[in-house]
Amino acid sequence: MVASKNALAPEWLDVPEDLNALHAPMWAQDVERNNDGELAVGGLSVAELQQQFGTPLFVMSEPDFRARARDFKTAFDTAFEDICGGVDVYYAGKSFLCTTVAQWVAEEGLRLDTCSGGELAVAQRAGLEGSQLGLHGNNKSRAEITRALEMNVGRIVVDSLDELERVAEIAQELNRTAKVMLRLTPGVHAHTHEFIATAHEDQKFGLSMAEDTSTTAGISAAEEAVAAAINAPSIELLGLHCHIGSQIFEATGFEIAAEKLLRFLDAMQRKYSVVLPELDLGGGYGIAYTPVDTPRPATEIAQAMAAVVRSTCSALGITSPRISIEPGRAIVGSTTFTLYEVGTRKTVRVEAPASSNVSPTEDGVDAQQNVTLARRYVSVDGGMSDNARPVLYDADYSAVLASRASSAAPSLSRVVGKHCESGDIVVRDVYLPEDVAAGDLLAVPGTGAYCWALASNYNYVARPGVVAVRDGAARLIVRGETEEDLLNRDMGAVRD
Known part of the structure; x- marks a missing residue:
């Protein structure tokens, strides 16, 4: 017989039938x-x-880490094979990183997303190729940007107009071309089970996609950054990036964000006569911390996101950009x-x-x-x-x-x-x-x-x-x- 529930316990916590069982x-x-x-x-x-x-x-x-990494790579490659030939999976190093884990990531066919000079140093010590790395962060120092350029990282995710100018300037000084993605805030905020498909601009990350009527041109910060990146000789604009939240259990938020970014990407390509070949849909997939958490399998998330990308690209009449994602917690947690x-x-x-x-x-x-x-x-x-x-x-x-x-x-x-x-x-x-x-x-x-x-x-x-x-x-x-x-x-x- 199961013991009575203590009223001090939260509503979600039931008395286990077997305290020795593992969920x-x-x-x-x-x-x-x-x-x-x-x-x-x-x-x-x-x-x-x-x-x-x-x-x-x-x-x-170690076997579990490797299996989860492979699951994400296989699930997303399979779901997106007919859309863009597969997906680039970047392990979000901020969740947990050491040289051994960085090596596992590379051995399982994933890339690595870093957020600091220290994380770049770990990747370098682990022997990863610069082309397999990304550098994130909202306030990268000159030293970090310089290091990333000297390592020939595959992409620098730029978070603001100020930072775009800084990256362009340092790249020009080094006589290099910086491969850049622009992080946008698509107005979709997801936190666990709640999705609010309205403006969520009051945060430190990203370039707003909302039109700014206070400027003469009346364009968004996101579009202003696109135009500036296109016109900067030391910048190669790869595409767009977004991240809508963390510990998310449903695919809805990712689907809304994917559609909004694809429509924006199409508008920018038409207006500025450019090709933006990549789109990163971020990470944030949830895991089970308690028995009531309900994480979705990688296959289910991948198929839902692929369906939206496929249908949106078809409706817009465009070729899908190369998709990338950034699971961290969902692999290592x-x-x-x-x-x-x-x-x-x-x-x-x-x-x-x-x-x-x-x-x-x-x-x-x-x-x-x-x-x-x-x-x-x-x-x-x-x-x-x-x-x-x-x-x-x-x-x-x-x-x-x-x-x-x-x-x-x-x-x-x-x-x-x-x-x-x-x-x-x-x-x-x-x-x-x-x-x-x-x-x-x-x-x-x-x-x-x-x-x-x-x-x-x-x-x-x-x-x-x-x-x-x-x-x-x-x-x-x-x-x-x-x-x-x-x-x-x-x-x-x-x-x-």
């Missing part, structure tokens, strides 16, 4: 419980991982879980209004028909320094007891970190076995994207390492920091 969409394909009930990835148990590398620890499945060791625990009592989903005898009812409910806090040896998303974006995660199976009753829990911050929450609400104790291991799935990448040294905590598991063996692909690493940057602490 498959949240995990890499080779993660399972072994015969001892312990979580294992690629046949390697979490106890072995902790013994070899310590905790906290990011644990990535579910490949990885974070392994923590449990430390202290405590249970707090919270008074709440009586609810139909709570038995009055659960914890007692007071005279005002309020109930006193229990919420347990489970502290782990990491926190917001290795996963800033809950405090930054109010992001939800899940967790399981990883070091053993348990038949104990479910207890509504809040997994928190060790930092001196009340917002240091790793998992806001999750049902864990009542017998979770100090020394147990917890695993938080879906931490491959924007966790290590956003990691900090708050409270002088060293950032965790990242291990890649394949065929029953694990190897460090990013070494965890030590206190010595931290002190080596503190010039007052450096000794001769």
